[in-house]
Amino acid sequence: MFESILIANRGEIACRVIKTARAMGIRTVAVYSEADATARHVRLADEAHLIGPAAARDSYLVVEKIIAAAKASGAQAIHPGYGFLSENAAFADACSRACIVFIGPPADAIRAMGLKDAAKALMEKAGVPVVPGYHGPDQSDKTLSDAAKKIGFPVLIKAVAGGGGKGMRRVDKAQDFAAALEGARREAASAFGNDAVLIEKYVTKPRHVEIQVFADGHGNAVYLFERDCSLQRRHQKVIEEAPAPDMPEEVRRAMGEAAVKAALAIGYQGAGTVEFIVDGSRGLRPDGFYFMEMNTRLQVEHPVTEKITGQDLVEWQLRVAAGEPLPLTQNQLRIHGHAVEARLYAEDPARGFLPATGRLLRLKLPADDGHVRVDAGVEEGDQVSVHYDPMIAKVIAWDTTREAALRRLKGALQGSVVAGLATNLPFLARVMGHAAFRAGDVDTGFIDRHLSDLVPPDGKADDRTLALAALDHLLALDESYRVAAAATSDRWSPWASANGWRMNGETSLVLRFDDNGEIRDVGVAFTPSGYVLGLATGEIAARAARRADGALVADLAGDKISAEVACSGNDIYVTVGGVTRKLKFYDPGMAADLSSAVGGGIVSPMPGKVMRVMAKAGDKVKRGAPLLILEAMKMEHTLIAPADGVVKKLSAVEGEQVSEGAVLAVVEAE
Numbered sequence: 001m002f003e004s005i006l007i008a009n010r011g012e013i014a015c016r017v018i019k020t021a022r023a024m025g026i027r028t029v030a031v032y033s034e035a036d037a038t039a040r041h042v043r044l045a046d047e048a049h050l051i052g053p054a055a056a057r058d059s060y061l062v063v064e065k066i067i068a069a070a071k072a073s074g075a076q077a078i079h080p081g082y083g084f085l086s087e088n089a090a091f092a093d094a095c096s097r098a099c100i101v102f103i104g105p106p107a108d109a110i111r112a113m114g115l116k117d118a119a120k121a122l123m124e125k126a127g128v129p130v131v132p133g134y135h136g137p138d139q140s141d142k143t144l145s146d147a148a149k150k151i152g153f154p155v156l157i158k159a160v161a162g163g164g165g166k167g168m169r170r171v172d173k174a175q176d177f178a179a180a181l182e183g184a185r186r187e188a189a190s191a192f193g194n195d196a197v198l199i200e201k202y203v204t205k206p207r208h209v210e211i212q213v214f215a216d217g218h219g220n221a222v223y224l225f226e227r228d229c230s231l232q233r234r235h236q237k238v239i240e241e242a243p244a245p246d247m248p249e250e251v252r253r254a255m256g257e258a259a260v261k262a263a264l265a266i267g268y269q270g271a272g273t274v275e276f277i278v279d280g281s282r283g284l285r286p287d288g289f290y291f292m293e294m295n296t297r298l299q300v301e302h303p304v305t306e307k308i309t310g311q312d313l314v315e316w317q318l319r320v321a322a323g324e325p326l327p328l329t330q331n332q333l334r335i336h337g338h339a340v341e342a343r344l345y346a347e348d349p350a351r352g353f354l355p356a357t358g359r360l361l362r363l364k365l366p367a368d369d370g371h372v373r374v375d376a377g378v379e380e381g382d383q384v385s386v387h388y389d390p391m392i393a394k395v396i397a398w399d400t401t402r403e404a405a406l407r408r409l410k411g412a413l414q415g416s417v418v419a420g421l422a423t424n425l426p427f428l429a430r431v432m433g434h435a436a437f438r439a440g441d442v443d444t445g446f447i448d449r450h451l452s453d454l455v456p457p458d459g460k461a462d463d464r465t466l467a468l469a470a471l472d473h474l475l476a477l478d479e480s481y482r483v484a485a486a487a488t489s490d491r492w493s494p495w496a497s498a499n500g501w502r503m504n505g506e507t508s509l510v511l512r513f514d515d516n517g518e519i520r521d522v523g524v525a526f527t528p529s530g531y532v533l534g535l536a537t538g539e540i541a542a543r544a545a546r547r548a549d550g551a552l553v554a555d556l557a558g559d560k561i562s563a564e565v566a567c568s569g570n571d572i573y574v575t576v577g578g579v580t581r582k583l584k585f586y587d588p589g590m591a592a593d594l595s596s597a598v599g600g601g602i603v604s605p606m607p608g609k610v611m612r613v614m615a616k617a618g619d620k621v622k623r624g625a626p627l628l629i630l631e632a633m634k635m636e637h638t639l640i641a642p643a644d645g646v647v648k649k650l651s652a653v654e655g656e657q658v659s660e661g662a663v664l665a666v667v668e669a670e
C-alpha cells in the first residue's frame with residue numbers, strides 16, 4: 001500500500017479522500033489555489049502545496065504543477081477526485097511518466113470513453129444497447145438536421161466531449177433545430193474546446209439509472225448495483241438514491257452485467273460508473289435500458305452505494321491502484337436497506353436554480369451518525385466563490401426502507417441552517433416530503449413537473465419571521481446594555497435590568513424592516529416580563545433568550561420556537577425548520593438607490609464573461625428578446641428584454657469580464 005498520496009482536487013471530495021486515506025494510515029498531500037489557502041481540505045491534509053491563482057485553469061487544471069507538487073512531497077500516487085483532471089488521459093499519462101500511480105483507470109480506458117460518440121460506437125460493438133441516434137463524424141448542419149428528422153423529434157443534441165449537462169439541448173420541433181445546434185456548439189466549444197455533437201432520440205419519461213462498477217488488475221470485475229439519479233435540473237443531478245425504486249432483480253442483473261461487459265471491453269481498472277437511460281413509461285425492463293456514457297472516475301453520488309453495500313469505495317480505489325485484487329467477489333456483495341443523497345447547492349431555485357456566491361454566514365449541518373452522513377468541503381465563514389462548483393455539501397441518509405430513509409433525510413435537512421446566500425435547502429426538504437417522490441414516481445422531468453409545489457412563490461415574510469428578527473435585535477440590544485452596565489459597575493443603573501423600561505425612558509419603539517423591497521414595521525412595547533410585539537395580525541406577548549450555541553429560543557404568545565438568526569451589515573437571515581428568509585434593516589438611502597438602478601436596467605446576476613451580444617443601442621425589442629449571453633459559473637445565461645421597448649444602452653462587449661450587479665444594458669419600455 002502507498003505511504004503517501006496527493007489529492008489533486010478541492011472541496012468535499014478532497015476531504016472525503018483524506019478521510020479514508022487517514023483511516024488506512026496513509027499520509028495525505030493537498031494542493032490548493034490562492035483562493036483556497038484556508039480551505040477545509042488544506043487544513044485536513046498532512047501537507048499542502050500552493051499551485052497557483054484561483055482560476056482552475058491556472059491551478060487545479062495545470063498538470064505540471066500537480067506533478068511537481070507530488071514529486072516535492074514524495075507522494076507515490078495521485079487521487080484525482082471528480083471533475084478537474086479526473087478524466088484527463090494526458091494527466092494519467094503524465095503521472096506514469098513521472099513514476100507516480102494515477103488512482104484511476106489506464107489512460108487508454110479514459111480515452112475510449114472520453115468522447116461520447118466513440119464510446120457509443122464501441123459499446124454497440126461490444127453488444128451493449130445504446131440510445132438510437134447519429135454519432136458519426138460528419139458535422140455539417142445538413143447531416144445533423146437530417147439525422148434529427150430521421151430519428152424523429154424530440155431529439156437531444158449532445159456535445160461529444162460533454163459533461164455536467166453542458167453543451168446539451170433538447171429539440172422538440174424541426175424549426176428549433178438550427179438555433180439549438182448553434183447554442184450546443186457554442187457551449188461545447190467554450191467548455192470543452194470541441195464543438196462536435198451527436199444527436200440522440202430523446203427518451204420519453206427518462207429515468208437515469210447508473211451502475212457502479214469496479215475492476216482490478218487481475219481480471220476481476222464486479223458491479224455494486226445501481227443508483228437512480230433521475231431527479232435533475234438542467235440535466236444535472238440533485239438527488240440520488242440506491243437502490244432504484246421498483247427495480248426488479250432480473251433488470252438489476254441485466255444492467256449490472258451489461259455494465260461489467262462495458263468495463264471489460266475497455267480493459268478497465270478501478271471505480272467507474274456506466275450511465276444508462278431508461279424509458280420509464282414502460283417500467284424497468286431487461287430490454288429497456290440504453291448506454292449513455294461511462295464516467296471513468298469516482299462519482300459525486302458514490303456515498304449512497306457505500307451506504308447500501310457497507311463498502312468504502314475510496315478504500316477499494318486505493319487497494320486496486322496499489323495492485324491488490326478487489327476486496328469482494330460479485331456474490332459476496334449484497335444490498336442492505338436504502339440510501340438517498342441530497343446535494344446542497346448555493347443556488348436560487350426561485351431564479352431558475354441560478355448559482356449563487358457569497359459567504360456562509362451560518363452553516364449548521366447534522367452530525368454524522370449511523371443513519372445520516374454529511375460530506376462537506378466548507379465550514380461556517382467560508383466563501384462560495386465564482387471560481388468553483390457551487391456545491392456546499394452532500395447530505396446522505398440511510399435506513400432499512402426507502403420510506404424511512406426519505407423521512408430521515410427530510411428531518412436532517414429541516415434541522416440544518418445555511419444563511420448568507422441563497423441555497424436549495426428548503427427545496428430539497430420539499431422534494432423529500434413530496435407525495436409523488438415518496439411514491440417513487442421519478443423521472444428526469446420530475447422537478448419541472450412539480451416546480452410549483454417545490455418552489456412556492458416567495459410571498460411576504462410571515463409575522464412569525466418578523467417577530468423572530470425583531471426579538472433577535474432586541475436581545476442584541478439587551479446584551480449591549482448589559483455590557484454598558486457592567487462597565488459603569490452600577491448595579492442600580494437602569495441599564496442593568498434586562499426587561500426593558502429604558503431607551504431614555506421610552507417604553508416602546510418601532511423596528512422597520514425591508515422585506516424584499518416592502519416596508520414592514522414591528523411595534524415593540526417593553527413590559528416587566530418581556531415585550532408586546534405589534535404585528536400585522538395583531539399584538540402578541542413575546543419573550544426570547546439565546547441558547548449557548550447561539551440559537552434564539554422564543555416564546556410567541558405561548559408558542560415555543562427555536563430559530564437561527566444571522567446578521568451581516570443590514571442583512572438579517574432568519575432560519576426556522578430549514579427555511580431561511582432574508583430581511584434587511586430598513587435603510588431609506590438604499591431603497592432609493594435600488595429603485596433607480598432597476599428601471600429597465602439589465603443587470604449581471606453574477607460575475608461572468610459576456611459570450612455574445614445580440615442587440616445594439618437603438619434596436620426595438622420585444623419583451624423576452626435575447627440581448628446577450630453571459631457565461632458564469634460554467635453555465636450560459638441568456639439576459640432578455642424585460643419589456644417591449646427600445647435598447648437605450650448596451651455597453652457590454654463580447655469576451656468582456658463583468659462583475660455582479662453591473663448594468664449591461666438598458667431597455668426603455670414603450
Ligand code: ADP
Binds near residue numbers: 165232
Ligand atoms: P453528461 O456527460 O453531461 O452527464 P449525459 O449523456 O450523461 O451527459 O446526460 C446527462 C443527462 O441528460 C442524463 O442524466 C439524462 O437526464 C439526460 N439525457 C441524456 N440523454 C438522454 C436521452 N437520450 N433522452 C432523454 N434524456 C437524456
Ligand code: ADP
Binds near residue numbers: 348420
Ligand atoms: P442582496 O440585496 O444582498 O444582493 P437580494 O435581496 O437581492 O440580496 O436577494 C435576492 C433574492 O434572494 C431575494 O428574493 C432574497 O429573498 C433571496 N435570498 C437571498 N439570500 C437568501 C437566503 N439566504 N435565504 C433565502 N433567500 C435568500
Ligand code: MG
Binds near residue numbers: 164275293
Ligand atoms: Mg452523465
